[in-house]
Amino acid sequence: MQFFNINNPEQKVSFREAAVTGQAPGRGLYFPERIPVLERPFIERLPQLSREEIGMRVMQPYTGDDIPQAVLADIIRHTVSFDFPLIPVHRRLFALELFHGPTLAFKDVGARFMSRCLGYFSKDNNRRTTVLVATSGDTGGAVANGFAGVEGVEVIILYPAGKVSVVQELQLTTCGGNITALKVNGSFDDCQQLVKQAFADADLQRNYVLTSANSINVARWLPQQLYYFFALQQWVQERPPVIAVPSGNFGNLAAGLLAAASGLPVQHFIAACNANDAVVRYLLTGVYSEQTAVPTYSNAMDVGVPSNFIRIQQLFNNDYGALKRQMSGCSVSDGETLETIARIWKKYHYLAEPHGAVGIHALEQYLLEHVDGKGIFLATAHPVKFPAVIEGQLHIPVPQPGSVSDLYTLTQRCIEMPAGFAALKEWMMSREK
Numbered sequence: 001m002q003f004f005n006i007n008n009p010e011q012k013v014s015f016r017e018a019a020v021t022g023q024a025p026g027r028g029l030y031f032p033e034r035i036p037v038l039e040r041p042f043i044e045r046l047p048q049l050s051r052e053e054i055g056m057r058v059m060q061p062y063t064g065d066d067i068p069q070a071v072l073a074d075i076i077r078h079t080v081s082f083d084f085p086l087i088p089v090h091r092r093l094f095a096l097e098l099f100h101g102p103t104l105a106f107k108d109v110g111a112r113f114m115s116r117c118l119g120y121f122s123k124d125n126n127r128r129t130t131v132l133v134a135t136s137g138d139t140g141g142a143v144a145n146g147f148a149g150v151e152g153v154e155v156i157i158l159y160p161a162g163k164v165s166v167v168q169e170l171q172l173t174t175c176g177g178n179i180t181a182l183k184v185n186g187s188f189d190d191c192q193q194l195v196k197q198a199f200a201d202a203d204l205q206r207n208y209v210l211t212s213a214n215s216i217n218v219a220r221w222l223p224q225q226l227y228y229f230f231a232l233q234q235w236v237q238e239r240p241p242v243i244a245v246p247s248g249n250f251g252n253l254a255a256g257l258l259a260a261a262s263g264l265p266v267q268h269f270i271a272a273c274n275a276n277d278a279v280v281r282y283l284l285t286g287v288y289s290e291q292t293a294v295p296t297y298s299n300a301m302d303v304g305v306p307s308n309f310i311r312i313q314q315l316f317n318n319d320y321g322a323l324k325r326q327m328s329g330c331s332v333s334d335g336e337t338l339e340t341i342a343r344i345w346k347k348y349h350y351l352a353e354p355h356g357a358v359g360i361h362a363l364e365q366y367l368l369e370h371v372d373g374k375g376i377f378l379a380t381a382h383p384v385k386f387p388a389v390i391e392g393q394l395h396i397p398v399p400q401p402g403s404v405s406d407l408y409t410l411t412q413r414c415i416e417m418p419a420g421f422a423a424l425k426e427w428m429m430s431r432e433k
């Protein structure tokens with residue numbers, strides 16, 4: 001399968017090249033040149049198939065000849081080696097829990113798939129590939145864990161000092177080995193700026209094979225389709241579900257829409273956003289305008305310019321009417337988020353964290369108007385990652401999974417760095433590789 005640059009459809013590359021380069025020229029995004037069709041018998045047999053079998057059938061058309069069958073099977077087995085349970089909250093509302101992976105957020109799937117793909121592609125290189133990534137929290141942990149121990153690839157993560165949660169910092173700094181954490185004395189934007197400067201620097205380009213691990217990479221984006229197949233695998237209701245997706249950069253939702261375009265039966269999608277709701281307003285008005293991100297409780301969705309939205313428009317050939325028939329949007333305030341967590345806990349004894357709660361609220365609004373509907377919200381992170389809101393504000397105790405207690409026993413290592421590029425460059429040029 002070839003992938004074309006949405007900004008310049010003449011430019012086509014293989015899966016391998018799209019995964020290795022990440023971004024297309026001119027800051028474009030890669031998009032599959034055709035959408036695979038999954039035949040009905042496959043869809044009907046989902047409940048009988050294993051996650052690995054589903055993963056192979058869904059991903060193989062995209063990776064094609066670039067990854068041999070046996071290697072892909074290994075990558076997929078590793079990618080989906082934890083549970084994705086569908087939990088009933090009440091008769092009409094279900095949680096698809098995507099936080100049972102090693103860093104307790106849904107980004108594990110994309111990071112694990114991508115890391116193994118890059119590991120495979122760098123096998124014939126005699127030079128090591130260096131992944132450079134800036135994080136505000138969840139991405140860095142998933143990428144660090146996903147790439148830990150992958151041969152031929154090292155990861156350098158830049159994170160803002162004092163601005164990630166305790167659990168997130170532990171996840172960033174305890175991997176060791178081929179993972180190096182740089183604690184930058186600045187903001188997330190400073191970290192991102194440093195990464196951009198590094199990619200543009202000729203000396204670093206000569207000394208390193210640099211690549212990025214951000215969410216626009218096809219190797220991170222495409223495997224997210226699997227969540228939706230796993231949801232349907234466990235769905236025993238008569239009619240297809242409505243699915244609410246807590247969204248920031250819209251990679252997850254774009255993957256769901258791609259799965260539906262391939263034939264997965266989904267009644268309707270809901271883009272669940274916090275106050276950063278450019279896409280929701282587009283769905284209401286037909287006018288798309290970018291905004292400056294504002295901070296909210298669901299901070300992994302504080303995105304003013306959602307990078308994957310262009311993929312959604314591409315999926316619908318920029319047909320606003322067609323898009324509106326398949327998805328709607330809802331923006332949820334911090335007040336509504338808190339109210340939802342408290343109420344769902346009290347009434348159903350289900351503990352949601354802020355991102356999932358945005359999804360619940362959006363789904364509830366939709367179900368009020370569609371009284372026969374039943375739906376799923378994607379629970380994108382474990383509550384333990386957001387204790388400030390749940391314990392601090394609502395005084396609900398959050399159970400700590402074993403994997404988190406273990407983190408406290410590991411040695412933390414990070415290198416402190418001022419926010420200027422000169423220091424980063426000097427460190428990168430002088431270290432042994």
Ligand SMILES: *Cc1c(COP(=O)(O)O)cnc(C)c1O
Nearest residue numbers: 247248249250251252300380381
């Ligand atoms: C990244 C993230 C999101 C947003 O996902 P997108 O694919 O960027 O829309 C939602 N919830 C959590 C917990 C996240 O880490």
